Amino acid sequence: MMATLEEDEVEFRAGDVVRGTSDEVESIYIVKEGWLFSAVELGDGRRQILEFFVPGDVVGLHDLPYEQTSYELVTLTESTLCPFPKERLGPVFETSRAVTGLLFTFSLIDHVIMLDRLKSIGRLAAKDRIAHLMLTVRSRLCITNDELGDHFFFPIPQAEMADALGLTPVTISRSKAELQQEGLIRWQRREVELLDRAALEKRTRFDARYQNLDTSWFTTLCGGY
Amino acid sequence: MMATLEEDEVEFRAGDVVRGTSDEVESIYIVKEGWLFSAVELGDGRRQILEFFVPGDVVGLHDLPYEQTSYELVTLTESTLCPFPKERLGPVFETSRAVTGLLFTFSLIDHVIMLDRLKSIGRLAAKDRIAHLMLTVRSRLCITNDELGDHFFFPIPQAEMADALGLTPVTISRSKAELQQEGLIRWQRREVELLDRAALEKRTRFDARYQNLDTSWFTTLCGGY
DNA sequence: CGCTTTCTTGAGTGTTATCAATCCACGTGG
DNA sequence: CCACGTGGATTGATAACACTCAAGAAAGCG
Incomplete structure (x- = not known):
């Protein structure tokens, strides 16, 4: 579509x-x-x-x-x-309510994702912000890849992580080291592995916003055909 | 409508x-x-x-x-x-493209507002976060009140400011005192006055997202009638 | 194999958080 | 109209988390 x-x-x-x-x-x-x-x-x-x-x-x-x-x-x-x-x-x-509805829906979902990131930056500690971002990205990747496990391509340099999370590269590096020592993640080069996803989701109060959607909304939006 | x-x-x-x-x-x-x-x-x-x-x-x-x-x-x-x-x-x-378009547009604008708040919480100091929120609220109030000056009703308690800005009530209180001493704002009870709005907008890199809209978008969206 | 960029590590600083006490405004009831 | 109680705001002292500066190590690239 x-x-x-x-x-x-x-x-x-x-x-x-x-x-x-x-x-x-x-x-x-x-x-x-x-x-x-x-x-x-x-x-x-x-x-x-x-x-x-x-x-x-x-x-x-x-x-x-x-x-x-x-x-x-x-x-x-x-x-x-x-x-x-x-x-x-x-x-x-004008011609496609389906496309309009889909774009509208994407925009609404993205908005909720932003609210989650606001929570993360506003109220989580550095380590948890990192974990939360990784969980969010993974959740997004799962849409287009059902089979995605807890080990995936993650090409975000530490300087960019810092600027995304309201931290500094130095803090990213140190927090990463701690998360690894605690056995929660493995993050080397441009790959990451979430070793205890359940624990990370709990610590960060993560919600899978790309999943748990209400399918009835789409018919509401697109007119039921 | x-x-x-x-x-x-x-x-x-x-x-x-x-x-x-x-x-x-x-x-x-x-x-x-x-x-x-x-x-x-x-x-x-x-x-x-x-x-x-x-x-x-x-x-x-x-x-x-x-x-x-x-x-x-x-x-x-x-x-x-x-x-x-x-x-x-x-x-x-189904029946009103105008309402659909308006809701869609509201959602897009709100999204940009959230991005600004993310910037504020992620990268501004406490005093500037407070100023940024006040500017954002004022900008919103101006939609429905052209005449709004720099002195307006602002019923947000300090505890709620803190939770909105990723700070604590104590920091809100101290930052408020400093902003007042610098002659930038006056904030008493449930009213606020922005004494030097230009300076505040500059410090916080504020953009008026509710203003500066592209009017042609609405005709694009609603089909030109 | 050098060069550059990115990451790591250490030491010291600073902004904001925490804890706790006091103050003030406001609403209530005597 | 004033005493009292409550919740919000202020202030002081101390602590913690993240920042800054700076040097060195590792990884990526030609």
Whole structure:
């Protein structure tokens, strides 16, 4: 269904800035390949990373009501994106309630994910913030990969973890070491393994927001056909 | 237009829990009167406040894809809410693209507001977090009140500020005192005055997300009629 | 195999948290 | 109208967690 929106394709290298802050809002993107993140720079070196994106994600929906982009979009790995122009969304909304409903739903789910991250940054200790982010990413990856275990590709450098969690790289490194000593995770290079997921979920009060969905909502939204 | 959704009316006293966590998702609410907030309890006394709501706000949209509510909803002041049942949204989506589009847009804007709050909690110092929240609330109030100056009703107790900003009541009190000594704000009882809004906006890198909207988006969304 | 980037580790500092006491505003009832 | 009680706010003293600065180790890349 989302294939409707995947017409064009653009490739990027790792570390490329796909879109800067205050660019004109021209299109949304479907992530075909690669990992990305969105971030704000505070101007004095501080940076907050807001969301991570993986293949299958829709990027930039929430910029649509604005003339200028709120945040920059940067690749973590080589990526392939399918841009879909803003002005061509009108016709899509007119002809396909299913696509409209799906985009609406994605945006609502993403919002809840952001609320969880707010909780994490606002009220969890450094170690738990790290664990919470890993659980969230895993939960997202499970949508497109049922078989995903507790050991998966995780190409987020420590500097980016820090900026995502409101911490510093030094704290990430130390907290990682502690989590490993406690036997809770193994995180080497660009891979992570959650050795005791149940314990991590409990500590961080994790909720699987991508799962536990109410299927009746989709029929409500799309009109039952 | 939103009047379509305001049929029923329910009143609450200050401090009432409108909806607990893990309740069944039965309806969204339009705030007719009063201030509210949504929050998660972490179980050990810690709490994170996620959003504040004022008259005119739509509450609970992002719970729609779920069977159970993600967060509790509590009143700060006496409030009047207009619940609108989830199962009756289907017909609304079918008949009114304008309402659908408006709800979608609200949800996108709220998402960007949350991203700003994430930045605030993740990367700003205590004093700036307080200022940022005040600016955000003011910006929201300006939608329904053009004439709003820099002095307005602000019924958020310090304990709730703390839980919203990832701080403690003690820090709120001390930071407030400093902001006042610096002549940046005056905050007494349930009123606040921003004495140097330009300076506060600069310090906190504040963006007026409720303003600066792209009006062309609405015609895109609603089909140009 | 060097160069660069990322990560780790140590030492010292700082912002915010914690604990606890006091103060103040406000509502209540005598 | 004033005493009293309650919950919220302030203040002081101390502690903890994360930050900063800085040096060194490891990993990635040409």
